[in-house]
Amino acid sequence: MSDEQVIVTGASSGIGEAIAIELDRRGFKVVGLSRRGSCPVGVGMACDMTDEASISASIAKIAGRGPIVGLVNNAGAHEATPSAELSLAEFEKCMRLNASAVLVACREVYPHLKKSGDTLIVNIGSFFDKLAVSENVAYCASKAAVGAITRCLATEWASDGIRVLDVAPGYIETELNRDFLAKPKIKAWLERRVPVKRAGAASEVARLVGALYSEKIGFLTGETIYIDGGQGANH
Numbered sequence: 001m002s003d004e005q006v007i008v009t010g011a012s013s014g015i016g017e018a019i020a021i022e023l024d025r026r027g028f029k030v031v032g033l034s035r036r037g038s039c040p041v042g043v044g045m046a047c048d049m050t051d052e053a054s055i056s057a058s059i060a061k062i063a064g065r066g067p068i069v070g071l072v073n074n075a076g077a078h079e080a081t082p083s084a085e086l087s088l089a090e091f092e093k094c095m096r097l098n099a100s101a102v103l104v105a106c107r108e109v110y111p112h113l114k115k116s117g118d119t120l121i122v123n124i125g126s127f128f129d130k131l132a133v134s135e136n137v138a139y140c141a142s143k144a145a146v147g148a149i150t151r152c153l154a155t156e157w158a159s160d161g162i163r164v165l166d167v168a169p170g171y172i173e174t175e176l177n178r179d180f181l182a183k184p185k186i187k188a189w190l191e192r193r194v195p196v197k198r199a200g201a202a203s204e205v206a207r208l209v210g211a212l213y214s215e216k217i218g219f220l221t222g223e224t225i226y227i228d229g230g231q232g233a234n235h
């Protein structure tokens with residue numbers, strides 16, 4: 001194992017947990033940030049990603065332990081509310097975690113990634129960034145913002161040796177939605193809508209993210225890479 005640290009936010013469950021395990025398997029030193037502070041591998045630290053000062057303090061602490069070569073902004077939350085009833089506070093709460101926290105974490109890690117050179121930020125977006133989804137205006141807007149943040153930072157920081165990518169999953173089965181996705185009506189709907197006829201596995205998203213870190217493809221930056229079984233492209 002090298003001393004190269006990759007920070008994974010939201011590593012305490014679901015997709016983030018799978019990404020942490022995959023990066024560890026590939027020899028990176030993983031530091032997981034979440035409110036619970038647990039991480040299946042490496043080191044876990046408690047950090048509320050909606051708290052700017054906590055993000056700043058956590059990243060400074062991690063930088064004190066060794067070089068940082070990556071940041072995976074995975075922490076996020078989803079809530080559905082009819083748009084006509086959505087309060088400004090609810091909209092801003094969603095934007096705060098799913099989009100603003102991404103920007104703050106990128107900004108705080110920037111000097112450390114620049115120092116390491118040839119580094120990568122992966123932001124976890126969603127294929128909802130380009131879809132119209134009823135009762136999901138806040139989530140869709142927040143994930144569209146992740147795509148925009150990714151493009152802007154990639155352009156601005158390319159000359160610093162920092163690449164920035166958005167990995168945007170479709171429906172992924174995790175502990176939280178396993179029972180929901182197994183309902184016959186939902187299963188039938190997925191089989192109709194998703195060309196590969198199933199939800200994805202967290203390990204599939206993790207393998208994509210892990211490959212991006214291992215392969216170090218220098219010409220690939222600023223892009224949103226969809227991993228959705230073809231659903232977003234399906235008529």
Ligand code: NDP
Nearest residue numbers: 010012013014015034035036048049074075076126171172
């Ligand atoms: P989970 O709910 O399983 O995991 C969310 C993670 O984010 C947890 O580790 C949680 O840790 C962390 N988190 C939540 N709030 C905060 C906070 N304020 N500060 C720090 N960490 C926080 O979700 P998924 O694994 O399903 O989702 C992960 C990402 O993937 C999200 O960005 C989501 O939008 C995206 N995504 C998921 C899809 C899916 O179908 N599952 C589809 C497309 C995108 P803790 O509670 O310990 O703080």
